[in-house]
Amino acid sequence: MRRIIILLLLLGVMQLISLVAPYGGAGRSLLVFGFLILAAYSVGELAKQLHLPKIVGYLAAGMVFGPSALNVVRAEAVSNLAPVSDLAIALIAFLAGAELEWGELRRRGLALLRLTGTELAVTFLTIFAVLVLMREWVPFLAGLNWTTVLTFSALFASIAIVHSPAVTMALLTETGARGPLARTTLGVVLLADVVVVIVFSSMLTLARVLVPSGTGGVGSIASVAWEIGGAIPIGAALGLVVALYLRFVRAELFLFAILVTFFGLEISRLLHVETLLMLIVTGFVAETLAPGRMGEALRRAMERSAAPVFVVFFALAGAKVDVSLLLQVWPLVIPIALARLAGIWSGVRLGTRWARIRPEEGRLVWMGLVSQAGVAIGLVTVAGNAYPAAGGDMRTMLLSLIAVNETMGAILFRRALLKAGEVHGGNAKAPEQALAEPEPAPG
Amino acid sequence: MNTALLLVVLVAVAYGAAHIAFQWLGRRLLIVSGAEYLLLGILLGPSVSGLVSAESLRSFLPFMTLALGWMGAMVGMRLYLPGMVRLRGVFYRVAFAQSMITLIGVTAASLIMFRGLFGVTADYALVPSLVLGAIATCSAQDAVQFIIARLGRSSVVVRQMEVAVGMDSVIGIITVGVVLCFNHVAAPTLPRSPTPVEWMVISGALGVIGGMLFHLFLGEERDPDRLFISLGGAIVFMTGAATFLQLSPILPGMLMGVILVNTSRNRQEIEDALHRVERPLYFVLLLCGGALWTPGRSAWLIPVVGFLVARWFFKVAGARIAARLNGMLPVLGANWGRALLGQGGIALAIGFNYLSENNAYFPNIVFTAAVASVLLTDAFSARLMRHAVDASPWKRASGETAVVAAAGPTDPGLPVDSVEQA
Numbered sequence: 001m002r003r004i005i006i007l008l009l010l011l012g013v014m015q016l017i018s019l020v021a022p023y024g025g026a027g028r029s030l031l032v033f034g035f036l037i038l039a040a041y042s043v044g045e046l047a048k049q050l051h052l053p054k055i056v057g058y059l060a061a062g063m064v065f066g067p068s069a070l071n072v073v074r075a076e077a078v079s080n081l082a083p084v085s086d087l088a089i090a091l092i093a094f095l096a097g098a099e100l101e102w103g104e105l106r107r108r109g110l111a112l113l114r115l116t117g118t119e120l121a122v123t124f125l126t127i128f129a130v131l132v133l134m135r136e137w138v139p140f141l142a143g144l145n146w147t148t149v150l151t152f153s154a155l156f157a158s159i160a161i162v163h164s165p166a167v168t169m170a171l172l173t174e175t176g177a178r179g180p181l182a183r184t185t186l187g188v189v190l191l192a193d194v195v196v197v198i199v200f201s202s203m204l205t206l207a208r209v210l211v212p213s214g215t216g217g218v219g220s221i222a223s224v225a226w227e228i229g230g231a232i233p234i235g236a237a238l239g240l241v242v243a244l245y246l247r248f249v250r251a252e253l254f255l256f257a258i259l260v261t262f263f264g265l266e267i268s269r270l271l272h273v274e275t276l277l278m279l280i281v282t283g284f285v286a287e288t289l290a291p292g293r294m295g296e297a298l299r300r301a302m303e304r305s306a307a308p309v310f311v312v313f314f315a316l317a318g319a320k321v322d323v324s325l326l327l328q329v330w331p332l333v334i335p336i337a338l339a340r341l342a343g344i345w346s347g348v349r350l351g352t353r354w355a356r357i358r359p360e361e362g363r364l365v366w367m368g369l370v371s372q373a374g375v376a377i378g379l380v381t382v383a384g385n386a387y388p389a390a391g392g393d394m395r396t397m398l399l400s401l402i403a404v405n406e407t408m409g410a411i412l413f414r415r416a417l418l419k420a421g422e423v424h425g426g427n428a429k430a431p432e433q434a435l436a437e438p439e440p441a442p443g
Numbered sequence: 444m445n446t447a448l449l450l451v452v453l454v455a456v457a458y459g460a461a462h463i464a465f466q467w468l469g470r471r472l473l474i475v476s477g478a479e480y481l482l483l484g485i486l487l488g489p490s491v492s493g494l495v496s497a498e499s500l501r502s503f504l505p506f507m508t509l510a511l512g513w514m515g516a517m518v519g520m521r522l523y524l525p526g527m528v529r530l531r532g533v534f535y536r537v538a539f540a541q542s543m544i545t546l547i548g549v550t551a552a553s554l555i556m557f558r559g560l561f562g563v564t565a566d567y568a569l570v571p572s573l574v575l576g577a578i579a580t581c582s583a584q585d586a587v588q589f590i591i592a593r594l595g596r597s598s599v600v601v602r603q604m605e606v607a608v609g610m611d612s613v614i615g616i617i618t619v620g621v622v623l624c625f626n627h628v629a630a631p632t633l634p635r636s637p638t639p640v641e642w643m644v645i646s647g648a649l650g651v652i653g654g655m656l657f658h659l660f661l662g663e664e665r666d667p668d669r670l671f672i673s674l675g676g677a678i679v680f681m682t683g684a685a686t687f688l689q690l691s692p693i694l695p696g697m698l699m700g701v702i703l704v705n706t707s708r709n710r711q712e713i714e715d716a717l718h719r720v721e722r723p724l725y726f727v728l729l730l731c732g733g734a735l736w737t738p739g740r741s742a743w744l745i746p747v748v749g750f751l752v753a754r755w756f757f758k759v760a761g762a763r764i765a766a767r768l769n770g771m772l773p774v775l776g777a778n779w780g781r782a783l784l785g786q787g788g789i790a791l792a793i794g795f796n797y798l799s800e801n802n803a804y805f806p807n808i809v810f811t812a813a814v815a816s817v818l819l820t821d822a823f824s825a826r827l828m829r830h831a832v833d834a835s836p837w838k839r840a841s842g843e844t845a846v847v848a849a850a851g852p853t854d855p856g857l858p859v860d861s862v863e864q865a
Contacts, residue, residue, distance in 0.1 A: 308668075
């Protein structure tokens with residue numbers, strides 16, 4: 001409560017400063033950025049007291065102070081802070097890659113691939129079917145011919161099946177969970193990320209052939225193949241450089257972690273390869289090849305910088321949510337969100353059996369796959385650019401769907417981790433630790 | 444090969460090479476790491492190779508501005524009053540006198556130089572001269588920490604250097620903070636623009652009220668990650684507020700640090716949280732500061748060389764006069780001021796702060812002077828300090844760097860009976 005009152009005072013200070021300040025510039029962005037960090041942090045702590053994941057609080061703070069509600073953080077400031085979000089995504093991808101272990105991949109790679117494939121296929125078909133059935137009410141499908149309806153539905157479904165490595169990593173960092181559920185969910189999310197990029201790129205290429213939009217040429221198969229295939233050797237090469245640094249220099253790991261993610265981001269842009277995949281590979285190679293415990297030291301350094309990054313990333317994601325738009329389209333979004341949920345649940349059930357994963361291990365995995373965030377928003381932008389006319393409505397619906405899944409997904413995943421009894425480390429207390437703590441003295 | 448990719452590879456290789464080289468040099472030759480990043484920035488910047496474009500540099504401006512506030516907070520965190528009052532007053536008198544002599548001397552020399560070289564009025568030349576004076580006052584904090592790590596804090600000479608370096612930072616920061624209030628642009632949004640004194644009050648209030656609010660906000664928080672987030676948010680907010688108001692963010696940052704260190708029970712945790720990104724931000728400031736450097740159109744060589752000479756003269760002479768006035772010359776020696784010749788990061792921060800001002804006079808000359816001084820002195824600052832300690836009469840009398848407490852009140856030639864007050 002004390003923090004909320006101080007936050008309101010700071011809001012007043014901001015208004016006063018805006019009256020006196022001679023010019024805008026970098027100062028305004030920093031001021032807003034600082035306020036957003038403090039606001040997200042305070043609401044995150046409030047969410048924790050309500051037994052909700054902190055990232056729900058960060059998202060809520062972004063929504064409340066963002067352009068669509070109180071407009072303290074204006075749209076201009078949100079776009080100015082876009083590099084921070086990009087850096088956050090790169091850092092998350094590197095961290096996620098570093099969490100993967102070579103031994104585990106060898107042991108469980110095929111099982112994870114089967115589980116991921118089944119889950120994605122079932123979810124895709126479910127969403128696709130629901131959209132086709134609801135075509136008369138969906139704005140970007142109503143009154144169109146069958147080819148267009150099927151094409152747009154497939155494109156929409158290929159984005160709607162995406163999961164969120166960011167939410168997964170944020171929750172794992174927050175709770176410190178490292179058990180079978182956490183590792184299986186992380187494995188599926190990372191694998192799905194690669195598969196979805198391939199599916200989406202292929203679907204977009206096909207869509208442009210079937211429904212020409214007049215906004216540029218068809219993306220060649222070669223360019224898609226390079227985007228995916230090129231990311232692996234380039235990521236591996238960067239990972240090797242990181243491992244060499246860890247072997248010979250071993251200094252300034254915190255600074256080095258930031259530099260690596262920044263450079264990785266730039267390299268992926270310059271070489272037109274998939275950023276997330278590239279940095280996941282970088283993290284994985286660096287962690288695997290690093291001498292002794294240096295890989296772990298780098299990961300710790302990155303985790304230290306990740307905590308504030310998560311706050312900023314999710315607060316900005318919340319600020320981008322258009323609350324008024326969400327209220328307009330919710331009657332359509334809710335059935336699609338429920339269909340997606342059902343698709344994930346049944347897909348995981350089927351996939352778990354096929355992959356012969358123990359039921360107690362796979363039972364709760366579906367709850368970790370609901371969330372959506374940065375990757376999905378990126379794909380929405382690409383689809384919107386490809387189809388400017390229909391893309392506007394598609395974008396609105398997808399962004400609303402992402403907003404719902406982002407919030408709901410985080411809550412569900414935390415519940416799953418609690419149910420599985422994996423919330424021991426991080427900020428959460430182990431049950432035995434909680435029991436061992438003495439009662440506060442009276443008075 | 445793509446230029447941007449080349450840049451990425453070059454920076455990565457240069458970073459590694461510079462770090463390895465300076466680690467090695469640092470261990471063997473007492474060279475403090477830092478200046479190499481500045482040099483790297485100059486080589487990569489638009490003025491030399493042009494590999495880093497002006498546009499890319501602009502995207503780093505918020506981080507550089509943040510570094511200013513952060514460095515200010517770090518200086519403020521060192522001003523823990525209960526610890527300071529335990530030290531004998533003579534240390535502060537010597538430190539204050541040498542700081543003021545350097546500030547006044549270099550300001551006067553710069554004023555004469557600007558008027559003589561460019562034929563401008565005193566009003567016009569006073570602001571850049573004062574900023575140069577503030578830059579000249581600052582000394583290398585890293586070097587004194589390096590020396591403390593090697594020799595300990597109990598030696599009189601080392602303790603005097605530590606106090607002098609701290610005092611230099613405080614005087615430099617206050618000077619530039621006040622100068623920017625007097626040189627402030629009018630606020631078009633208000634019916635009457637605030638006067639310089641009112642800007643000074645606003646600048647001080649930002650730091651003091653900010654410090655009090657954030658003291659309450661942080662509370663008893665001790666978790667490193669949560670503390671880091673909230674402290675980071677607080678400094679970003681305060682720095683943004685000061686920059687938005689066209690004030691120096693270093694001064695409010697310092698005041699905020701003073702309030703936090705003196706009111707919080709978790710001051711050690713706060714200091715640790717601040718330390719986490721101090722060096723990365725400092726390196727960003729060095730790299731981007733170097734890249735931002737442009738020689739400028741006006742003749743800069745003579746004023747910069749003049750500044751370097753004036754600083755060297757007034758630092759050494761000022762330190763000698765200050766020690767003589769306070770009866771510390773027999774302990775510190777005539778040339779103890781050489782220990783303070785290392786320039787340090789605060790000087791570069793002040794130079795950058797002035798460079799980013801809207802109505803600054805001769806900003807390129809001032810910034811070039813700061814860059815040149817850091818480049819020439821920073822790497823050798825620890826070595827200069829070590830020499831000053833070794834050459835001090837006190838060291839020669841005791842034979843080795845012994846503790847003053849052990850020397851005792853009857854030790855001849857020592858005007859102080861111990862570092863700390865009874």
